[in-house]
Amino acid sequence: MTSTREPSRPREERPAGPRVAFLGPEGTFASEAARLAAPDAARDALSSIGEILDAVRAETADLGVVPLENSIEGSVNLTLDELAFGEPGAMIRGEVTLPVTMNLLTRPGSQLSDIKAVRSQPHALAQCREWLETHLPAAQHDASTSTAEAAREAAESDGAVAALGTQLAAELYGLGVLARDVHDYPGNTTRFVLLSRSMHPATGADKTSLVVFFGEDRPGLLLRILEEFALRGINLTKIESRPTKQQLGEYCIFIDCAGHVSDARVGEALRSVHRHVANLRVLGSYPRADAVRETPPVTDTETAYEDARQWYEGLLSQVGEARGGSIDGGFAGGAGERRDG
């Protein structure tokens, strides 16, 4: 993705101390995720996912917080595309899962019967589709850049515009909460990822995200790739395909797996995947939000890989010249080949 966005502030002009960039303004779900991820960092509320990645790439922010997937509406495609096709330099360094409670926010005094339009970020509108059809069937749905931006717009309206957003946004922009929990399924949760210029060191409870580009259509290629993980007892936590945008029917596959790039078994799996498809991008290794430590099978522990490595090194050390000069005679040129002319 080539960017036509305004360049971020140069690094030299940056005030000291860690900075976190997130989808603003204050009062978005992303702002809450940023507070959880980096409670002490200075905050930059930006107005698009692309700007957040650019800020991390340009090092005007140390950390960026972007939504990746939601339990009701699925992946945030813009984030996936930026990570897969955008300029390199912004890697996933962490993840935060956040319960997402959608509220219908209106100017104080407005009733449901006053509402002619509902504004929000498109992913938020999608999470409340059925509720809106049932309770506000005639209202039009308008896209805003974020839930808090929608709240700000509702606050400036004549009272006929509602927003879907956080309780905090209601407080910040002087709105009332006309209805709570208006998302269509209970337990609504969004997974945010934290971006930085580098990956997180291994913790023992890690995840690795990568994207594999299938240049050619070979039978069994996806199976071969998945097998490399399965053979080493590596659990996959997510797999999803997206179009490459080059031509219809050409896909790339996003894979999240347990483990860290510096784990021997993950390293071996990635090297093997690289033999099948040279075009792959590791998006990052990072501590998993659920802190689950998966125990590898005995054949795939770090010790098992280290033992195997040492054994093989020992084996290679037995390759060499024979003492006392050449004793290889006619065997050196290959089976059955005469060397005497």
Ligand SMILES: O=C(O)C(=O)C[C@]1(C(=O)O)C=C[C@@H](O)C=C1
């Ligand atoms: O607009 C916000 O409040 C955001 O943080 C963005 C976003 C998203 O894009 O998914 C994040 C969480 C919710 O799923 C809805 C919207």
